[in-house]
Amino acid sequence: MSLLKITDLTQRFGGLTAVSDLQLNLEEGGLYGLIGPNGAGKTTIFNMVSGFYTPTEGTINFDGNVINGKKPHTVTALGIGRTFQNIRLWHDMTVLDNIRLSQHYHLGYSVFEPFLRTKNYFKNEKRIEEKSMELLGVFNLQDIAHEYPKNLPYGIQRRVEIARALAAEPKLLLLDEPAAGLSSADVSDLIDHIRWIHDNFDITILMIEHQMEVIMNLCQYIKVIDFGKTIAEGTPAEIQKNPQVIKAYLGDEGEVYA
Amino acid sequence: MGKYQQKTMMIGGGILFGLLLILAHFKMIDLYVQSVIMFIGVNIIFATSLSIVNGYMGEFSCGHAGFMAVGAYVSSLLTVVLFTVDKETGLAILPASMSIYLFPVIIIIGGIAAGIAGLLIAIPSFKTRDDYLAIITIAVNFIIITALNNMDFVGGSRGYMGMKKVIYGMEGVMKFPYMLFWVITFAIFTVFLIRRFITSTYGKGIIAIKQDEVAAEIMSVDTNHMKLVAFMFSSGLAGISGGLFAHVIGYVNPGSFSILKSTEGLVMVYLAGMGSLSGSVISAILFTILLELLRPLQIFKWVIIPLILILVMQFRPEGLMGDKELSDYFPKLKKFYKFK
């Protein structure tokens, strides 16, 4: 069943067309890759899907709802989680609070209940805390629950960010360059990790990545874009052989390396 | 986390409060000392309410006194019209005996009016932030003041009075240090409410806005909703402090709520440190006492105080407390009150 269906998506910034006429169809449960040279418009696509930009044209259909033009927090509540290219954790808040806060959309109590401290308030705060700790436990982060992210190593921060995205119980997880800035040892950990998340959380993943090792190892289906246009799509094996992809990445002389 | 100690703390505080009221009732505390205590209370409400927006949410509101003015005028107008004999409105509308019960209600109504006025900032804050929002808050402060200056039914720039008569009326029914009681009660109430707000997952949404608004919005925090709540909550409490202030002094004029008053609030919040509630309380107390101690210097007071603050900033560029609470510095206090 199709989970995310993007049709004729276009985004213009003034005179610049960042994304043009994009079509994308993600089946439920798949693991997809989105690649392309720098400035190809990959993050722009993520920003449109997560509601940060309103597309100029086209529709984004997620799980039966048209979501373009919806506010980001609504989109997240519908079931799209994401991470960022440059980690955007709340650095002066504990890891536990970071996880807690991304459940802000279903707190289960009304505006006045924090002031009145009703039974329902305590019940839900307890539920949120337990769920957060459980999630941290799954990611083996329970020991740093009360640390501040700014004091943690980069690789751990990445993991916390993924955990935070998952705390909102998304059906679709968008990973924006999860391997950026990681050492090669960390990268192979990350590959196992993402595969494990995909299998255990029953989730669809769409990722942007520059490290081919990650993409080729993980993704079942890859879409390549350049200058906002799709230039190729297919399985990893097909993409590796595609002359246009090689041209976009390596220039015209690229055949030598293919 | 000792439940027992907490209970002791509450009972101890209650006894202290009761003792204070009894002493005040039998005139065993100097009226001047009483008024200083009341100013401290008013400033605690004013400073902590501003710290919601400036400390926790990280916006820079410099027009907080405007909301104080709204609360002060609305509540003063209500009490004076309802409970005093006026040349124009004739007899008092309600008997003085009711004023005892209605007084806190009217103060809260003033707060609600100020909270609604908070929309003037809350709505622009959806699209604007940082310095641009700061300008809007300054403009709102000026607008409120100049609007009051042009309202003849509240005396325009001459000011509005008659609140003392209301208090005398209340005392005529039953002798009791009403203002002292209500100021302290509302101050405790305010700190209590803000603490509850800020420690809940819901309220922490505004801290997320301070640290990274984009991440907050994408991680399911409805930032517009949170801003609306924070601004209205904050200006509503400022309105309460204004209502109390007006009834303590017995006289208000638009000039008392100028940008200078807002600046005092900013000083208290930033002296404390951004995002420290106990810090705001402490700096409100220190600042009020400092103002009183330096009173004999007259105009030089306002030269010395800013100079002191400039010096403090040089040595503690993150404020006295940073974003820490008292219990972070003195862990033993955790037994007595819980914060985080």
Place this chain on the structure above:
Amino acid sequence: MLTTLLQNVINALQWGSFYSMIALGYCLVYGVLRLINFAHGDIFMVAAYIGFVFVGFLLKFMPGSGMYGWLVLAITLPVTMILTSMLGVFIERVAYRPLREKGAHRLYVVITALMVGLVLENGNLAIFGASSRKFPEIIDKVVFTFAGVRITNLKVLVIVTAIVIFIFLQTVVNRSKIGMAMRAISYDKFGIPLMGIPVNRVVVFTFIVGSSLAAIAGVLFGMSYPVLDPYMGMIIGWKAFIAAVVGGIGDIKGAFLGGFMLGFIEILIVSFFSSNLKDLIAFTILLIILVIKPTGFFGVAKSTKI
């Protein structure tokens, strides 16, 4: 009717000139340091007082009329500019720079600026007392009349000065090397020191220019509206700053036009409604503009990159 209108336009141009000159000072410092220098209005006030004292001093030696009057002005202006610049640089050096170097939160510097403003205002009040001072008349008034519209030589002087200052700043910021450094610092304050640009020297230069503008505005203001009081800088300063933001702060053209716009709005309100409503209506208009166009007319919204 048309005459009244033209007369008002002239008055508005003069009134707006002062807002513009002060707004430009805010804009320069904001453009470089992202600091709302809340003390700037008070620097303007101090400048007016420095001019007042110095003119009083000079008038003991020479008559304040005819050619001598212009001579007094010609000596007073540079002296005031130098003294005011020294004040501005002193404040920067003692109050702002240490905080910047300690990496204090931006808002703490803003609060310090507010405090500096209070010190200046009340220090002045303590020295001169609460009664307002009258700036001596040093230039013989010449009135030109065109089709019933009266223009004094002073008005012409004020308006022309404001325009000259604007052109001067535009040239310095956009064409000179130091102007380029100023723009570069506002763009990237971490990278710039690495490029070998002496940040502190550029900042000092900015404060010198900003304070000198305040000095010119202060002296001319004293000559045009000869009543000085210690709080005059605060109100005019806040308003000029709001005007700068409405024009688009960080952009010289924006601050300049914003100042004139506020001048026009205020003069028109005074002539068609009542002067009591001046501030109320003016601020409401500014608020509405800011709500509709949050970055002002010429400001560019900084896009958030994620």
